[in-house]
Amino acid sequence: MRLLWMKILINGLITVHFLVIFAGASFSGAVVSSVILSLIAYVIGDRLILKITNNVVATALDLGLASLFFILVSGVTIGELSMVELLTLVAGLGVLEYYFHRTFGANLVSSAA
Template identity: 30%
Template structure:
């Protein structure tokens, strides 16, 4: 269920972002933007978020998602439209997707953790620490030894 929520969040955010860049700025139709978002979202979720992110860190996964988004969006724009500046459109779109992915990876890192680990973190926050104190600052070691004689 958590993967479905993450995929839905990623799809909606990417759709809004790509519609602003490709739809409103470059005049692409909503259906084309929807199809590009669907393909980019599924491929980058499987390869970037489930494949690369657990094995590396956020920066490497974001760079991989940037390259993946650039390639997929560039090919999709070239195939679906008759635009002459497909690379520029894909570049600006991929930069926007990479910025979103940088923040999305922190959400994904929490999902990919073992549920036991997430519960352990919650338990660790509930610990109450106490300080042990005594009345004397320097112990008198020889006092007991002298009383025994």
């Protein structure tokens, strides 16, 4: 559970600020989007994929999930994102995800959900 909260906090550092400044999202919309993305990425990327593959595959999956998520919710809970903004946001998340997996990967694989 501690790792989930850390992931929400780490992802929030990038996504909330980015969505409020560049996408014109409300603060609450950006927080909700960040938390939902973090929950999805934690369950699928960290709990399932990282256990059976490696850091690079789990990070790539997290990038794909983030891209798909922001494309689907763009204009609903957050403002419109251009392709450059989307790629910049996802690249920033990718760097954080890579180091998150690298730092906490052993705990993610061995601990129970």
